[in-house]
Amino acid sequence: MAEKEGGIVKKGHEEGIKMAISLLEEFGLPMGLLPLADVIEVGFVRNTGYMWILQKKKVEHSFKMISKLVSYDTEITAYVDKKRIKKLKGIKAKEFVLWPPVNEIIVDDPPTGKIHFKSLAGVTKTFPVDAFAAGQ
Helix, strand or coil, rough: HHCCCCCEEECHHHHHHHHHHHHHHHHHCCCCCCCCCCCEEEEECCCCCCEEEEEEEEEEEEHHHHHHHEEEEEEEEEECCEEEEEEEEEEEECCCCCEEEEEEEEECCCCCCCCEEEEEECCEEEEHHHHHHHCC
């Protein structure tokens, strides 16, 4: 894949998780946004912002503070920027019986304590950033 050229790659769960968390921190995104399990690889291309995550199996995580179930596929790709993730693939949030894909995540800048999730269908959901703190 051309997107991966010139990227930093970390193999294995421990190294991959460390890299994913450090990228979230660097770009001002909540630490608990990516509750991953059995990570195979995490990669990041600094000059484009392209990031990818490979994990052994799909993970479903419930964010209790907002009663939201989110599905993380075995392959997640996105472009990461300050307070923003765009062209996101591999993450879906349950809405009633549907699982619409999340396409973009934006944290308010300047900070208001809010985070916005946009789907390809044009639906935007807003939640408190605290709901995505590590360990939630």
